Amino acid sequence: MRSVFREDHNMFRDQARRFIEREIAPYLPEWEKQGIVPKDIWLKAGEMGLLCSTVPEEYGGSGGDFGHSAVMIEELARVNATAVGFTTHSEIVAPYIVAYGSEEQKLKWLPKMVSGETIGVIAMSEPGIGSDLRSMRTQVRRDGDEYVVSGQKTFITNGGNADLVVTATKLDPTSKELTLVCVETDRQGFSRGRLLEKIGLKGQDTAELFFDEVRVPVSNRLGEENLGFKYLTHxxxxxxxxxxxxxxxxxxxxxxxxxxxxxxxxxxxxxxxxxxxxxxxxxxxxxxxxxxxxxxxxxxxxxxxxxxxxxxxxxxxxxxxxxxxxxxxxxxxxxxxxxxxxxxxxxxxxxxxxxxxxxxxxxxxxxxxxxxxx
Ligand SMILES: Cc1cc2nc3c(=O)[nH]c(=O)nc-3n(C[C@H](O)[C@H](O)[C@H](O)COP(=O)(O)OP(=O)(O)OC[C@H]3O[C@@H](n4cnc5c(N)ncnc54)[C@H](O)[C@@H]3O)c2cc1C
CATH class of the missing domain: 1.20.140.10 (Butyryl-CoA Dehydrogenase, subunit A, domain 3)
Known part of the structure; x- marks a missing residue:
């Protein structure tokens, strides 16, 4: 008996467990061999209301709380399915957009993230930096109504399947301040490297991402310029x-x-x-x-x-x-x-x-x- 959970959490757990046991657990060995989880499973989970459970109802979510999130995290861990990268998408990327996105961004991206049509990732790490995030080098410059992003990210969870990349960038390479820019993966100049071969979490697609002068509208910036580090740490x-x-x-x-x-x-x-x-x-x-x-x-x-x-x-x-x-x-x-x-x-x-x-x-x-x- 865990007092932290309410009855609605327990009901959500039953639903999540049934889905994970039926649709995920039996396929894990196959996905491990492929090094990636098929997009299809994202759509199925979305249909069952299992993605992005804290997204408010006005953006297509079920308006749940951290208790619902915890249920989903635990149920995936119960069958050792952490490699299925739902958590990064639902619990890290979607909450950034809920917290810092404009109304336009929320309406555009969140409903499709909830349904599993759009897979969101967070790209901070680079080949040269991980722990020391403020030293990252991916650059962004403003050109009229657009931002132009150039750089490289690595170790990105769900990078192979990604549709939307919340990218940590710098406007001024000499500064320590970061700016978060959302890059859709069908933009010209964006490309993915190979899926990285790992010793574990083999079903999770972990990829390198390349940004070669990728242009996005200024409206793709998440929150304010130079406040990205604050958002990431929040x-x-x-x-x-x-x-x-x-x-x-x-x-x-x-x-x-x-x-x-x-x-x-x-x-x-x-x-x-x-x-x-x-x-x-x-x-x-x-x-x-x-x-x-x-x-x-x-x-x-x-x-x-x-x-x-x-x-x-x-x-x-x-x-x-x-x-x-x-x-x-x-x-x-x-x-x-x-x-x-x-x-x-x-x-x-x-x-x-x-x-x-x-x-x-x-x-x-x-x-x-x-x-x-x-
Ligand atoms: C499977 C996987 C998935 C990942 N997914 C993502 C993702 O989705 N998005 C993303 O942006 N990143 C992701 N990462 C990157 C991850 O966050 C970094 O690997 C991690 O932050 C460590 O950075 P690093 O690998 O550059 O190690 P380094 O920073 O190079 O660290 C090397 C060693 O130095 C130590 N060290 C560093 N600084 C200090 C210090 N101040 N004091 C003492 N020791 C120190 C570290 O603890 C470590 O032991 C992922 C990584 C993996 C392996």
Missing amino acids: QLAWERLIIALRAAQSIETLLEETIEYTRERKVFGKPVFDFQNTRFKLAEVKAQATMLRAFVDSCLERVMRSDLPADVAAMAKLMGSELQGKLLDELLQLHGGYGFMSEYKIGRAWVDARVARIYGGTSEIMKEIISRNL
Whole structure:
């Protein structure tokens, strides 16, 4: 029983779970081989009202809150489907447009993002920079009623499928200030590089994007000039909590799975579960998972009250992702050789979890943020 959720959240969870079990989980291995999720699944999820759940009704959404978002994030994590990049689209890109978009932009882009016709991505990282965002180099210059964007982005989640790229740019290369410009991917001068080959999250298309003098109308700017960094950081507490929510769910799911596996697997004539080492390991995981859940739920309650401080969100991201790495490793060990086989959930979850300590701000950056308030 988790007090953070209401009845409408629980009903939404039933709907999300049914959809994910039927339409996503069985196809994950196939999508992993292809390195990309078909666009079709976006349309199906959109039809079921599972994308962009916090978008207000006047823009085609269902006007949900962070509780609905958390449900969807957890349900995807439950079947280890983080590679299906709905979360970046629904929980990061759409909220930027809701928060900072003009009425015209909201009416133009949000309904199609809700339906899955338009896939939105956020492009900040470049080959030369990731953590040090303010040093990025992608440039924008104004030419009459247009902006001209030039530069290169990398590691962009859903980059291969993207239709709309919220692009972090600089008007003045010597300044630290950023300007967010929305670039439709059918604009001349925009191109995608290859899908990047990764060690995990193999079904997620992660791409390089190139901007060669791409012209967009000035009305494609999101918010004001030079305030992009402020906009990007405003949402960061929630973005970091997303990773903690996934971690808590992933640990709980894999713990259940490992309890079942060790009860069935017999070694030296008895179930692996019966060795004291196994039960102690599982008990340790359970205790840590329970503590993580309590903390993450308290953060979720705070974010729902618009009261989640940046350092607390950083603690959730740091501890969630670090624990996920450590505990999934322990659970994998209890599977023996089968833990190393792709067909077992634990192996895939273990490798997919590695990136949680890197993206959304690395563990080291989380420690920087936390230490500023000591
Ligand atoms: C699968 C995947 C998906 C991604 N999706 C997106 C996306 O959709 N959009 C997007 O814009 N980006 C995305 N990224 C990029 C991601 O946000 C960056 O990889 C991340 O921010 C780290 O940046 P970097 O890779 O340049 O590492 P670097 O910044 O080069 O860091 C290298 C090392 O230095 C450490 N370090 C850096 N600064 C400090 C410091 N001040 N103190 C101590 N140590 C430090 C880091 O912690 C790290 O260990 C994605 C990355 C991956 C792997």
